[in-house]
Amino acid sequence: MPFIETGISGLLVFEPKVFEDSRGYFFEAYNADTFSAQGIEYRFVQDNQSSSSYGVIRGLHFQLLPHAQTKLVRVLSGTILDVAVDIRTGSPTYGKVFSIELSGENKKQLLIPQGFAHGFSVLSERAEVFYKCDSLYNKESDGGVFYGDPALNIDWKIPSDKAIVSEKDQKQPNLADCKHNFTF
Known part of the structure; x- marks a missing residue:
């Protein structure tokens, strides 16, 4: 099976089958039938792409209901530590x-359903x-959790003196003070 459970309901790792030979490789990054066969039914409507340098920390972000987003995240080049926090x-x-x-x-890809900070x-x-996102970006629905929340104790694998974080992300509330409308 290309889907691996994470121990958190709905949060899945997707490992596509990669075909390699002397020419290079090929894989299906997304196939609706493959996902549907596992009971995963999302209609993705927006694709986002970012480029960042070493030490950049982006997040933790979410959009409030009714504009909440499920995301299917992958890396085209380089390496990231991808983080999801259950806030349902x-x-x-x-x-x-x-x-x-x-x-x-x-x-590998991470399927992050609505109700998670990412x-x-x-x-x-x-x-x-x-x-990929299953809902369009809606600025008024923006929400976030402070990436350095001590209660979450996330090891971003970046030394603090090398971390590059936006002003917006530095001002997000801790999870205990975060306003959201997600329920399990």
Whole structure:
């Protein structure tokens, strides 16, 4: 099976089958039938791509309902530490952090459903990140959790003196003070 459980309901690692030969490689990064066969039914409507240098930490972000987004995240080149935090009130894993290295080399992807705060740090010199969303961006629905929340204790694998974080992300509230409308 190309889907690996993470121990958090709905949060899955997708490992596509990669075909390699002397010419290079080929794989299906997304196939609706493959996902549907596993009971995963999303209609992706927006693709996003970012380029970042070593030490960049982006997140932790989410959009409030009714504009919440499910994301399918992959890395085209370089390596990131991808992080998802369960912020669904009533979830048995509320506040639980899951992290995984995604890279252009390992081709793993992380399926992050609505109700999670998401972020990543760049571990390589540069990284190109691509992700599909099942809802369009809506600025008024922007929300976030402070990447350095001590209660979450996330190891971003970046020394603090090398971290590059936007002013917006530095001002996000801790999870305990975060306003959101997600329920399990």
